[in-house]
Amino acid sequence: MTRVINFSAGPATLPLPVLEYAHDEFLDFEGTGMSLIEHSHRGAAYAKVHEETKVLFRELLDIPDTHEVLFMQGGASAQFALVPMNLRAPAQSADYVMTGAWSDKALSEAKITGDAREAGTGKVDGKYTRIPTQSELDLDENAAYAHYTTNNTIMGTQFHYVPQTGEVPLVADMSSDILCRPIDVSKYGLIYAGAQKNLGPAGITILILRKDLADRSPDTLPKIFRYSTILAGDSLQNTIPTFAVYMVRNVLRWVQDLGGASAMERRNREKADLIYGMIDENPDFFRCPVERESRSIMNPVFRLPTEELEKTFIAEAAHAGMVGIKGHRSVGGIRTSIYNAMEPSDVERFVDFAKAFAKGAG
Amino acid sequence: MTRVINFSAGPATLPLPVLEYAHDEFLDFEGTGMSLIEHSHRGAAYAKVHEETKVLFRELLDIPDTHEVLFMQGGASAQFALVPMNLRAPAQSADYVMTGAWSDKALSEAKITGDAREAGTGKVDGKYTRIPTQSELDLDENAAYAHYTTNNTIMGTQFHYVPQTGEVPLVADMSSDILCRPIDVSKYGLIYAGAQKNLGPAGITILILRKDLADRSPDTLPKIFRYSTILAGDSLQNTIPTFAVYMVRNVLRWVQDLGGASAMERRNREKADLIYGMIDENPDFFRCPVERESRSIMNPVFRLPTEELEKTFIAEAAHAGMVGIKGHRSVGGIRTSIYNAMEPSDVERFVDFAKAFAKGAG
Numbered sequence: 001m002t003r004v005i006n007f008s009a010g011p012a013t014l015p016l017p018v019l020e021y022a023h024d025e026f027l028d029f030e031g032t033g034m035s036l037i038e039h040s041h042r043g044a045a046y047a048k049v050h051e052e053t054k055v056l057f058r059e060l061l062d063i064p065d066t067h068e069v070l071f072m073q074g075g076a077s078a079q080f081a082l083v084p085m086n087l088r089a090p091a092q093s094a095d096y097v098m099t100g101a102w103s104d105k106a107l108s109e110a111k112i113t114g115d116a117r118e119a120g121t122g123k124v125d126g127k128y129t130r131i132p133t134q135s136e137l138d139l140d141e142n143a144a145y146a147h148y149t150t151n152n153t154i155m156g157t158q159f160h161y162v163p164q165t166g167e168v169p170l171v172a173d174m175s176s177d178i179l180c181r182p183i184d185v186s187k188y189g190l191i192y193a194g195a196q197k198n199l200g201p202a203g204i205t206i207l208i209l210r211k212d213l214a215d216r217s218p219d220t221l222p223k224i225f226r227y228s229t230i231l232a233g234d235s236l237q238n239t240i241p242t243f244a245v246y247m248v249r250n251v252l253r254w255v256q257d258l259g260g261a262s263a264m265e266r267r268n269r270e271k272a273d274l275i276y277g278m279i280d281e282n283p284d285f286f287r288c289p290v291e292r293e294s295r296s297i298m299n300p301v302f303r304l305p306t307e308e309l310e311k312t313f314i315a316e317a318a319h320a321g322m323v324g325i326k327g328h329r330s331v332g333g334i335r336t337s338i339y340n341a342m343e344p345s346d347v348e349r350f351v352d353f354a355k356a357f358a359k360g361a362g
Numbered sequence: 363m364t365r366v367i368n369f370s371a372g373p374a375t376l377p378l379p380v381l382e383y384a385h386d387e388f389l390d391f392e393g394t395g396m397s398l399i400e401h402s403h404r405g406a407a408y409a410k411v412h413e414e415t416k417v418l419f420r421e422l423l424d425i426p427d428t429h430e431v432l433f434m435q436g437g438a439s440a441q442f443a444l445v446p447m448n449l450r451a452p453a454q455s456a457d458y459v460m461t462g463a464w465s466d467k468a469l470s471e472a473k474i475t476g477d478a479r480e481a482g483t484g485k486v487d488g489k490y491t492r493i494p495t496q497s498e499l500d501l502d503e504n505a506a507y508a509h510y511t512t513n514n515t516i517m518g519t520q521f522h523y524v525p526q527t528g529e530v531p532l533v534a535d536m537s538s539d540i541l542c543r544p545i546d547v548s549k550y551g552l553i554y555a556g557a558q559k560n561l562g563p564a565g566i567t568i569l570i571l572r573k574d575l576a577d578r579s580p581d582t583l584p585k586i587f588r589y590s591t592i593l594a595g596d597s598l599q600n601t602i603p604t605f606a607v608y609m610v611r612n613v614l615r616w617v618q619d620l621g622g623a624s625a626m627e628r629r630n631r632e633k634a635d636l637i638y639g640m641i642d643e644n645p646d647f648f649r650c651p652v653e654r655e656s657r658s659i660m661n662p663v664f665r666l667p668t669e670e671l672e673k674t675f676i677a678e679a680a681h682a683g684m685v686g687i688k689g690h691r692s693v694g695g696i697r698t699s700i701y702n703a704m705e706p707s708d709v710e711r712f713v714d715f716a717k718a719f720a721k722g723a724g
Contacts, residue, residue: 004395008402011604019397023388027381033366033683035381037563037609040370040686073435073565074586077600081584109584196601201399203435203565203603222443222471224436238439239558241565242373243605247399321395324402 005346008324009153009299009337010176010197018250018341037243041236049246050236056252060260063185063208070207070227071235071245075194076102076175079205080109083171083190086217086227088114088144095119095143097163100128100152101330102173110147119146122294128155130291137163144216145169145189151177153197154328156301156335157294162187169213177298178206179255180340181265189213195244197298198339200251204244255340264340271338271347272297278351285358289333303333305361310334313357322350367708370686371515371661371699372538372559380612380703399605403598411608412598418614422622425547425570432569432589433597433607437556438464438537441567442471445533445552448579448589450476450506457481457505459525462490462514463692464535472509481508484656490517492653499525507531507551513539515559516690518663518697519656524549531575539660540568541617542702543627551575557606559660560701562613566606617702626702633700633709634659640713647720651695665695666723672696675719684712 006013029036032045039045054069063069072078083106088094093115096107099122110116120137122130139146146165151158153176162184163170169189178193185191189210196202209227217226229237255264276295279286279302287303288295304310310333314326327333338347368375391398394407401407416431425431434440445468450456455477458469461484472478482499484492501508508527513520515538524546525532531551540555547553551572558564571589579588591599617626638657641648641664649665650657666672672695676688689695700709 002395003390006396006400008400008405010601011400011402013400014397019389023385026385026388028365033364034368035376038368038370038373038375040373041564043370043686073437073440075435075600077586078435081586085584109586112582112584194601201603201605202403202601203606220474222447222474224439224443224471238437239372239556239564241563241603241606243563244565244603 002321005322005350006324007322007336007338007342007350009328009335010194011202012197012337012339013341014200014247015251015254015341018247018254021250022247036246039242041240041242046242049242049249050240053245053249053252056249056256057206057208060179060252060255061183061185061208066210066212067185067208068211068231070209070230071240072205072207072230073203073241075202075205076173076192077105079173079192079207080106081113082225083145083147083192084110084113084116085221085225087169087171087190087213089216090114092142092144093117093140095140095146095165095168097132097137097146097148098122098128099131099149099157099159100155102149102152102175103147106147106149106173119143122157127289128152128157129289129294131157131159131294134161134164139165139168141166141168143168145171147171147173149173151180151296151298153299153337154331156288156290156296156299158296158298160293169210177296179261179264180268180298182261195248197337198341200248201244203241204248206248251341267344268297268338268340271342271344272300274344274347274351275300275336275338278354282355282358285361286354298339299335299337301327301331301333301335307332309361313354316357317350317353320353322353364683367684367712368686369684369698369700369704369712371690371697372556372701373564374559374699374701375703376562376609377613377616377703380609380616383612384609398608401604403602403604408604411604411611412602415607415611415614418611418618419568419570422541422614422617423545423547423570428574429547429570429572430593432571432592433602434567434569434592435565435603437564437567438535438554439467441535441554441569442468443475444587445507445509445554446472446475446478447583447587449531449533449552449575451578452476454504454506455479455502457502457508457527457530459494459499459508459510460484460490461493461511461519462517464511464514464516464537465509468509468511468535481505484519489651490514490519491651491656493519493521493656496523496526501527501530503528503530505530507533509533509535511535513542513658513660515661515699516693518650518652518658518661520658520660522655531572538701539658541623541626542630542660544623557610559699562610563606565603566610568610613703629706630659630700630702633704633706634662636706636709636713637662637698637700640716644717644720647723648716660701661697661699663689663693663695663697669694671723675716678719679712679715682715684715
């Protein structure tokens with residue numbers, strides 16, 4: 001097998017040791033005589049996986065007792081709908097900091113079921129090329145919550161500070177950068193993240209909920225959509241996607257073995273520095289459309305002098321075993337998603353390729 | 363590896379050839395140099411899997427052009443909420459035929475967001491031990507839809523006829539018996555089914571929707587929960603659980619290789635006959651609490667003379683490599699879930715064990 005270097009934005013590359021581990025016991029989970037995916041979600045074998053996954057999250061993100069780890073389905077997109085349905089009272093509004101397509105969708109869904117407003121934007125000349133600073137935020141102190149997207153996969157921007165929202169609970173969509181660095185969970189009312197970028201395969205959403213906020217889930221919402229139900233049921237109120245949780249557990253073990261969230265941050269900065277360094281050192285050929293202070297360490301994006309050159313660049317990279325670098329269809333250009341699982345040595349190989357390409361085309 | 367015989371109600375046993383196939387290409391999907399779970403849900407590799415899965419459903423269930431195959435997340439439990447939210451207008455009521463815990467939950471969720479009523483029941487002396495006949499149904503001709511559960515995993519009952527509901531669209535929760543036999547899809551407005559019993563692993567829900575019903579999805583519902591969104595987006599409006607769909611495809615290929623839905627019905631009747639035969643031939647030891655005409659060919663349930671004997675029976679079965687036969691905690695007794703994937707030879711082995719146990723204890 002020749003393994004390619006996969007820069008896809010998500011579903012994304014996973015650590016090879018994690019895949020190999022799952023592969024080894026796929027047909028016979030821990031000697032039980034069946035696959036993990038055949039085990040009942042209420043049986044002892046899965047129960048251990050479930051518990052360990054929660055414990056690993058608590059340890060790796062240093063989650064305080066005030067918060068609980070929940071699992072849901074439907075990805076961040078379902079949360080765009082469920083956050084306001086659970087946390088916003090009928091007479092209340094909610095604040096949304098706008099930094100890209102995902103904030104746009106989150107706000108749009110929130111407006112369908114009640115009041116919601118923009119509380120700051122990273123838009124410059126019609127494009128989301130930066131992260132607004134704290135002083136640029138326009139927060140409503142009566143808002144049900146304030147929502148932001150920590151990292152923006154399409155635009156290649158990322159928050160490098162935590163917005164201060166006073167008494168208003170802070171809600172964060174961390175789908176594309178959860179566990180890329182340490183965070184102070186106590187500052188958040190709710191963190192949610194689809195697993196398929198930094199945590200595992202598609203099909204499971206992780207929530208870290210300040211438990212008192214579950215009291216807000218209204219009786220008018222179907223029970224299966226209430227955070228209070230998920231919290232009370234330990235995320236097992238109905239059948240949970242057992243394989244997805246199992247793979248997340250395996251990824252979390254791998255993160256722990258490598259040194260945890262701090263080690264991930266060092267690893268991710270090292271990779272991002274390689275790519276941004278290449279861009280900055282070749283300003284005549286590469287151009288990053290993102291404001292320097294807002295650059296993402298998860299999804300560096302850049303442009304080449306022409307779209308024609310970008311096409312050739314993508315094709316030659318694929319030929320050299322590096323795939324998934326085409327920018328999102330809405331913005332074009334090149335995007336290199338370098339989530340936790342991406343090896344620094346693979347980014348080095350890509351940077352070597354890109355530099356040689358620039359030299360050849362220059 | 364010693365493979366056990368797994369009678370779990372779901373997640374449930376899967377065909378060994380399907381597991382082995384997935385195992386073989388887990389690290390390198392079709393020579394692409396990465397696992398299927400690392401592929402983008404918008405890439406060519408997954409697109410082929412997605413399309414083939416839909417085509418296989420169409421072929422195996424002979425789905426007419428009026429209907430479309432959709433994939434969602436959240437299991438049947440999410441559909442308990444979403445069916446009324448999508449299909450019922452504010453002034454309308456919906457009909458529910460009551461046959462067990464799952465109908466109870468479906469009705470309960472439907473009542474949270476509007477009007478819904480019982481339209482027949484299988485309850486006898488407080489227990490759901492039978493399926494009501496067509497003439498016992500009390501249908502509202504103005505209902506938004508009429509809902510029923512085709513097979514009841516906990517009580518071991520199953521519909522062996524399709525309720526006639528006139529102009530009112532028929533909605534069926536087929537989570538535990540989809541593809542166990544041929545069906546006439548044209549009779550249904552909507553069929554939905556969690557995959558984790560007859561179709562694959564947990565984490566994906568299959569919907570077969572009469573396309574015109576998508577027009578009912580209201581603007582007041584968040585877009586991600588509208589059937590109209592899922593239909594328009596070919597179930598790819600957001601990241602789909604690619605691995606779960608892939609496993610379903612593999613199971614459908616296996617069903618097709620074995621001869622399709624008719625072959626599944628023969629296979630399932632053969633297995634059910636073995637178990638019910640054993641019960642009926644040993645009436646002093648085994649007792650099936652279900653009315654004969656309502657017996658499930660998916661989840662035969664039965665009792666032994668005492669709970670003490672049931673405990674011993676379960677323990678000795680496990681010792682002999684047969685697990686997951688403990689009845690649901692709400693009803694007790696023995697339950698043998700014999701979904702499509704269960705091999706007739708394994709049911710024979712179980713029946714031999716059970717007969718020997720009866721003889722030894724008698």
